[in-house]
Amino acid sequence: MMRKLTLAAAALAGAIAGPLGGSSAAAAERTLRIGVSDALTGGASVYGLPQANAIRMAADEINAAGGVKVGGDSYMLDVIAHDDKGNPTEATNAVRKLIDFDEVKYILGFCCSGAASAVASFIADEDAVMLVGNAAERSITARGIPNLVRTRPPADYTGAAAGAFVGKRGHKRVAVLGALDVGFYALYVDAFEKELNKAGGQTIARESFGLKDRDMTPQLTKIREMNPDALLVVGYVEPAAFIYRQSVELGMDIPRYGFTSGSEEQFLRVATSEQMEGVWDLRPTELTLQSATETGLACHRNYTERYGMPPSPSSPYAHDNVHALKHAIEAAGTVDDTRAVARALRELAPPSEAVMQYLPVDGKMFDRNGQAYTANGAFQWRGGKWVYVEELPSDAKAYSEFLASLR
């Protein structure tokens, strides 16, 4: 009898305290987990680690401002990051773990095209939204996957602008040295060459290197013998920095153009400022102190204070994805219905917290392919830093239509 009374009292107490306790906990704080799959170690970590850092920073910014507000509830963002090493298999495993075990519905990061493409191949079947940052392979958004968006424009969008710029500068014989086994670098060069040809120029050599190669003197020696007007270097920061250094060591005194998106600190780990002097980087107008808006400057300052080093120029792609996600969830009014959130992302105007300067298509940050566009810019290394010189012509709407036509 006594035992029955005790159980009844406990049940009554539970019935009273349960709802009260539950609602008080909900009002205090709800948590929304967001996942990161990115290269946190290995060669691609020069892009992946700054992206993961930028995501954490953006999540903290949102949390500090009261979180993601949905129907009177506030959700604090909790970031879970897995290292995919920029590798397709590792990325597939990381995302499966995020979805199946961590029960994450929103996945960000993806600095590498191979890893992003592998996940993109199955994400359409998942109850999740994939927000791609730095990966530049065109095919990632060419399929128009409904639950996938990307902030970085595809490589050929930038390559075309770069080719027109180099052609305009009067170079007729351009030698290319690049990681041409990587699809998006080859895409960049193809688009570059097409525009260069229109301006009366031509590429006289297409030499390649592996992403782990650090000695490019044999290829540079071969190129030197061809007497080009200019050199175009496409590849990761570190091999590119070695190429710039070794081109000086081989006495090559020609204009050097590149597509790398590396920060000053990343280049100076390999080459001296003198060896870098005059090098151009023809890339999307990413975060540099010269090209940044007030929001960009604040992001640069906060990142530097928080991590003790400046952000890499491409890291805000991931930062902006977090803010876009926040606004899309709020617009959709749900954290659970990923299809509604994915639709809201495609209806979104660039958020005010965005660091990159997006070129909206029909007023929207992401076009119908799920692709965002920034302006392209010409940056030049002058006196130890990248200086923003001029904007490159970039027709986001035309490219958006071209991208959709590929399906």
Added chain:
Amino acid sequence: MIELVQQILNGLAIGGVYVLVALGLTTVFGILGIAHFAHGSVSMFGGCLTCFLAVSAGLPLLAAIAAAMAVGFVLGVAIELLAYRPVRGASHINAFIVALGLTMMVEGLNLQLFGHEQVVILTGLSRVFEIGGVTIPELRLYVILAAAALIASMTLFVERTRTGQAIRAVAENREAAILMGVNVQAIPLIVFGISTTLGVCAGVMVGSLFAIAPGIGEWLVVKGFAVLILGGLGSIPGAVIGGMVLGVTEALAAGFVSSAYKDLIAFAVMIAVLLMRPQGLMGKA
């Protein structure tokens, strides 16, 4: 013609690094019969330590290199004493397993001590010399000269000193060396110390010419063993010639064919040599 000379010069610098790695491996193999797989990881340790001493501890670069070489010698002695000596006299498979385990341990130690970030040793040697259209970067010149000096020192040590004579005696006939009063307990310690010091030098060269990153040890040891086989197991002149042949072949292949095939072509050349001389270029039949 200028391009050919330039490519050969490009290959000599990396060939010098291969020679130093192979010299360390060949002395250990020639005297103790051990395939010391951890040699590449030890080279990486030396390069990272030099960078740490120069950048974080603020030592002048030459002092940092000297300190890293001294640490390398002690590390080599410790490796012989603690890892290989206990399995001496046992089956070869025991030493083989110890070598593999040691590789993983040193790789792990490198990651713990120096992190996973790529390390480049900035030397400040950025002048460029030009002779008859051929450019010689100052850094590469010093690397070639340093490699030549180390090879000459090693040769003199082995050929002209009593310890060198003792090392050769142990390599040729251990039992006879014991009868002649050679301290065969001390010789392996010295050999490992010297071998690791040479490995440290190779690591410094790789770190200054290119970069040191996780995985580079594996690359170094593969190249080192390739040179060892090409030159002839246990042969010091073979290591020198084999290293230079491999370095120059890679440069010529990358320059005149394609960088994608440079390893393929270099190894094809190696196989061709071995088909004609199975004992290697300087090995004894």
